[in-house]
Amino acid sequence: MIITAQKPLDEILDFLSPYSNILIAGCDGCTQPPRGLREAKTLSQLIELGGRLRGKNFNLEVITMPKQCDSYLALTTLKPQTEDVEAILSLGCGLGVQTIAQVLPDLLVFPAQNTLFIGMEAREEGTFEERCAACGDCILALTGGICPVTRCAKGLLNGPCGGSSNGKCEVDPEKDCAWDLIIKRLEKLGRLSVLEEIRPPRNFWQVARPGRVKQL
Amino acid sequence: MEPSSNQQTVAVKINEDYCSRCSICSSLCPYDAIKKDPETGKMLLEIAKCQVCAICYSACPAKAIDIIYYDIKSLTKYLERAKQEYQSDSLVIMCKGCAPDFGGIEKLFGISKFVPLSVPCVGRIPVDVLLKAIATMGIKGIYILACEEDYCRFERGSSITGRRIMALNILLEQFGYGKEIIKLQRCSLKVKAARDKCISCGNCAFYCPYDAAKLESGAAEFDLNLCRGCGLCVALCPAMALELENWEGERISASISRLSLEMTKPKILVFRCQWSVFPSLDEKLNSDVRVIDLPCAARVDPLHILEAFQNGIDGILIAACPEEDCKSKTGSKESQRLITALRKTLSQIGLEERLHFCSVAPRYPETFYAELQQFKERIETSYSKKARQ
Numbered sequence: 309m310i311i312t313a314q315k316p317l318d319e320i321l322d323f324l325s326p327y328s329n330i331l332i333a334g335c336d337g338c339t340q341p342p343r344g345l346r347e348a349k350t351l352s353q354l355i356e357l358g359g360r361l362r363g364k365n366f367n368l369e370v371i372t373m374p375k376q377c378d379s380y381l382a383l384t385t386l387k388p389q390t391e392d393v394e395a396i397l398s399l400g401c402g403l404g405v406q407t408i409a410q411v412l413p414d415l416l417v418f419p420a421q422n423t424l425f426i427g428m429e430a431r432e433e434g435t436f437e438e439r440c441a442a443c444g445d446c447i448l449a450l451t452g453g454i455c456p457v458t459r460c461a462k463g464l465l466n467g468p469c470g471g472s473s474n475g476k477c478e479v480d481p482e483k484d485c486a487w488d489l490i491i492k493r494l495e496k497l498g499r500l501s502v503l504e505e506i507r508p509p510r511n512f513w514q515v516a517r518p519g520r521v522k523q524l
Numbered sequence: 525m526e527p528s529s530n531q532q533t534v535a536v537k538i539n540e541d542y543c544s545r546c547s548i549c550s551s552l553c554p555y556d557a558i559k560k561d562p563e564t565g566k567m568l569l570e571i572a573k574c575q576v577c578a579i580c581y582s583a584c585p586a587k588a589i590d591i592i593y594y595d596i597k598s599l600t601k602y603l604e605r606a607k608q609e610y611q612s613d614s615l616v617i618m619c620k621g622c623a624p625d626f627g628g629i630e631k632l633f634g635i636s637k638f639v640p641l642s643v644p645c646v647g648r649i650p651v652d653v654l655l656k657a658i659a660t661m662g663i664k665g666i667y668i669l670a671c672e673e674d675y676c677r678f679e680r681g682s683s684i685t686g687r688r689i690m691a692l693n694i695l696l697e698q699f700g701y702g703k704e705i706i707k708l709q710r711c712s713l714k715v716k717a718a719r720d721k722c723i724s725c726g727n728c729a730f731y732c733p734y735d736a737a738k739l740e741s742g743a744a745e746f747d748l749n750l751c752r753g754c755g756l757c758v759a760l761c762p763a764m765a766l767e768l769e770n771w772e773g774e775r776i777s778a779s780i781s782r783l784s785l786e787m788t789k790p791k792i793l794v795f796r797c798q799w800s801v802f803p804s805l806d807e808k809l810n811s812d813v814r815v816i817d818l819p820c821a822a823r824v825d826p827l828h829i830l831e832a833f834q835n836g837i838d839g840i841l842i843a844a845c846p847e848e849d850c851k852s853k854t855g856s857k858e859s860q861r862l863i864t865a866l867r868k869t870l871s872q873i874g875l876e877e878r879l880h881f882c883s884v885a886p887r888y889p890e891t892f893y894a895e896l897q898q899f900k901e902r903i904e905t906s907y908s909k910k911a912r913q
Contacts, residue, residue: 317872336723342762344723346827349764353830358873372763374723431730 309340309429310401311436312421314351317358320397323418324355327394329367332420333386333408335400337375340429340436343399343421345372351399351420369393376404383411390415425458444519445511450502452493459486465510532888534571535592535802536581542588543567549580549589554679575849576802576886577678578648592889593802594643599653602805603661606639613662614638618669619646620798621677621753621819622711623770632709633667644802644886646670647681651688658701666706675712675752677799677851682710713753713769713819719743721765728757728766733853754852755823759862771823776816780832783814790838790907792900795828797821797856800845800884801892813896821845822855826866829879839878839903843892846883856883877906 324330332355334348341347352368359366373385376398386396386408395416398405402423409417425438441458447465448455457463461479467487471478475488494500538549538558545565550558557573558580560566567588581589603615616629616638626640643649646668657663668689676682689706696705715736728737728744736750737757744765755768767773784791788811798817809815818824821844829840842863850856863881870876880899884892 314869317869336763342723342725342727344725344762345764346762349827350830353827353834354869354873357830357833357875361873 309338309427309436310403311424311427311438312339312343312401313424315420315422317354320351320355320418320420321358321362321364324359324366324395324397325362325364327416328365329392329394330355330369330397331386331389331393331395332368332370332397333376333399333404334370334372335376335398335404336372337377337400337404339399339401339404339421340427345370348372348399351397355397376400377407379407379411382407386412442519447510450507451490452497452499454486454490454493456486456490459484459489533592533890535576535887535889536569536571536574536578537590538567538569539588539590540566542586544586544588546585548583548585552579552583552680552684554579554681571887574887575678577645577681579678579681579684582648582650583684593886594648594805596650596652598805599641599649600656602641603639603653603657603663606641607661607663610637610639612637612639613664614667615641615657615663615665616667616669617641617643617646617649619671619682620644620817621671621675621713622669623713624775624817624819628711628770629667629669632669632711633707635665635667638667639663641805644798645676645678645681646685647676647678649685651692654692654706658696658705664705668706668708670708670710672710672712713771714748714751715746715753715755715757716767716769717744717746718765718767721763723763723765725762727760727762731756731760731854731858733855752852754820754855755818756820756852756855756858759822759825760858768819768823771819773825773828776818776825776828777831779816780828780837781835783816784832784835784837786811787814787837788812790903791836792839792841792896792903793832793837794841794843794896795821795824796843796892797845799849799851800843800886802886802889813900820850820852820855821859822852824859824863826862829863829866833875833878838907839880839899841896841899842879842881843884843895844881846885849885878903 332348332352334344336344348370352370355366356368371389373381376382395418396408397418397420398408399420401421405417405419426440426442427436427438430437438458439455443457456465456467460467461477462469468485472485472488475485477483477485545567547560549567550560555573555575557570559568561568578591581591614635620642630636654666670682670685673683686708689708693704693706697703722743724739724742726739729739734750734752736747738745753768755771758766758768790812792813794815796815796817797820824842832840844856844859847857860881867876867879870879882895884895
């Protein structure tokens with residue numbers, strides 16, 4: 309899932325203030341926490357309340373869609389709603405905002421979220437944890453399903469480094485040392501020997517930006 | 525911190541002078557709050573455990589239990605007054621857990637004119653009151669609406685009422701009052717899910733305290749036999765695909781706009797868990813305070829709070845049970861979490877002081893009104909400050 313955090317209301321009010329007719333677009337897709345209809349309505353009410361305190365009245369409409377990062381869905385859902393709309397406020401991640409900007413080139417689109425990372429939702433702890441860097445050369449098969457690219461502060465592929473102490477990381481002692489986790493897990497699974505095999509260097513070509521994949 | 529019982533007025537007391545130490549109260553108490561002292565033989569009430577279901581009160585053969593809410597005297601007084609007001613010889617006694625109002629009674633019992641009495645659990649009504657209504661007040665039929673036995677918020681209140689009524693009907697028939705003069709129906713409110721709106725986020729499945737929600741074949745499915753109608757999933761559904769029967773979002777919205785219009789400034793709106801405060805039968809509120817009773821603090825929807833602010837409400841107070849008293853397991857706790865998060869967001873536009881969450885329990889009858897007074901003073905101060913500017 310794409311983890312996002314809502315922008316400060318002041319920042320949102322600042323960029324919306326020159327405009328009055330705003331369409332707030334939620335996204336039911338993979339953004340976490342879900343930024344669907346409820347979040348869109350909540351934000352609409354907060355903007356109205358915040359606007360009133362600044363002496364500004366907005367005319368706000370609310371809509372949501374299955375996923376904003378689909379050019380076809382974004383266009384067909386939003387286009388019919390854009391008459392008289394001066395700006396769209398997107399609750400999607402950075403992808404949603406950019407997709408809307410691309411399919412509706414004549415309209416202003418603003419982000420309501422800061423996009424943080426690809427993460428998992430640890431429900432019991434009530435946290436979102438970064439787990440994948442979209443590096444394009446997945447090595448999870450060799451590391452017991454634990455990703456050192458994201459979870460090791462130094463992104464080491466041949467760790468642990470000398471800063472690993474009691475299973476914690478020297479960069480942030482609150483966090484687990486990814487390599488300590490990897491080795492313990494491989495040991496438990498009886499697969500520690502995979503780390504002794506010599507492997508060619510990592511294929512960094514895969515992460516050339518911007519990425520593009522042609523669908524078959 | 526919970527106030528200690530020796531400084532506070534408590535809602536339930538055992539009157540030693542009358543107590544015959546028969547132990548009926550301790551055998552019926554669903555919360556183990558009454559025990560017999562093995563040395564002295566006295567019945568002891570541990571008020572911290574008491575949930576004020578008043579099953580002990582309605583069962584005590586010696587009338588040795590004193591209770592602040594809905595005692596025989598206040599019930600009788602209310603019924604006498606209400607009988608005049610509603611001009612009917614039918615009496616409807618409903619548990620608040622069944623419905624927020626008496627709208628569904630006509631359909632359920634086939635009567636349109638009746639004397640209404642709504643109480644938190646029908647298990648608290650002593651048989652004396654029913655007999656008095658029939659024998660001296662000219663009531664010809666009593667209709668009781670209770671929660672389904674397994675869903676009783678006080679565990680045994682509904683089933684005990686069922687047994688009492690069965691016995692009472694036999695007695696009344698022998699006395700020539702006719703067959704089944706007291707009618708009992710049961711109902712419990714449940715979640716309503718709009719499958720087509722579900723986005724499969726899994727919130728309901730994770731948060732449901734009763735494991736009633738499962739994510740299956742792309743949408744949430746609810747086992748209504750497990751659903752207890754707390755409303756937590758409704759407040760947490762990001763797609764707004766869920767509703768709680770009789771507590772629909774639109775219904776609460778309509779109450780908010782209606783109440784905000786009839787209030788005087790500064791307007792204080794209270795969202796109150798109906799198990800956290802037991803209002804007296806003639807609860808009178810000042811014109812600047814209005815209350816929306818909810819089936820659990822879990823049904824407090826942040827969207828309704830924002831809507832109330834938009835409607836010109838100046839202060840919003842949330843009254844919930846303490847976590848350990850919550851009648852829906854995690855309802856109070858999750859509600860507090862949601863309100864804390866909303867307060868944090870509201871702080872960005874300077875409104876956080878206008879929203880307050882408090883934990884209150886009916887065992888200490890004064891705490892809610894003390895919290896309300898304190899909050900009112902805070903809002904009034906900021907209101908007069910604003911007016912001066």
